[in-house]
Amino acid sequence: MHVLLWLLVAMLAFFAMEGLAWVAHRHVMHGWGWRWHRSHHEPRRGLLEANDGFSVIGAMLAVGLFLAAGALQSPLLQAAAVGVTAYGMAYWLVHDGLVHQRWPWRWSPRAGYLRRLVQAHRLHHAVRTRDGALSFGFLIVADPRLLVARLRERRRSP
Numbered sequence: 001m002h003v004l005l006w007l008l009v010a011m012l013a014f015f016a017m018e019g020l021a022w023v024a025h026r027h028v029m030h031g032w033g034w035r036w037h038r039s040h041h042e043p044r045r046g047l048l049e050a051n052d053g054f055s056v057i058g059a060m061l062a063v064g065l066f067l068a069a070g071a072l073q074s075p076l077l078q079a080a081a082v083g084v085t086a087y088g089m090a091y092w093l094v095h096d097g098l099v100h101q102r103w104p105w106r107w108s109p110r111a112g113y114l115r116r117l118v119q120a121h122r123l124h125h126a127v128r129t130r131d132g133a134l135s136f137g138f139l140i141v142a143d144p145r146l147l148v149a150r151l152r153e154r155r156r157s158p
């Protein structure tokens with residue numbers, strides 16, 4: 001298999017995961033999965049929260065793809081598995097690391113794309129309830145100024 005095709009599939013899987021994460025966050029976590037996700041919209045009490053169950057499911061998806069790739073000897077599935085894993089790592093770095101500071105050091109980006117990601121996700125957390133939240137993406141987000149305006153508008157006319 002050509003290395004460029006392999007890379008393309010891995011990248012497609014990476015970006016598809018952002019779409020899947022958006023749909024899951026918008027419709028599952030803020031829907032019937034709220035029982036787990038709610039813990040993430042409240043102050044954390046211990047090292048872990050029920051919401052981490054969703055990360056375990058994501059990890060299982062990657063592991064499942066690697067196993068299937070091995071069993072079927074499929075470089076395409078292997079590329080997809082690598083893309084899904086890379087997304088999981090990026091998600092962890094941005095969401096659990098940069099936004100929620102679940103790592104042993106304190107560092108927050110002061111400008112640029114990463115700063116925008118942090119601000120957009122903090123605005124997601126500005127709403128603590130299941131309904132009414134906005135900004136469900138993790139790596140692809142709207143301009144935080146736009147999100148602030150939308151939040152203000154919603155607060156004025158609920």
Ligand SMILES: [Zn+2]
Nearest residue numbers: 029037124133
């Ligand atoms: Zn949420």
Ligand SMILES: [Zn+2]
Nearest residue numbers: 040095100121
């Ligand atoms: Zn969060």
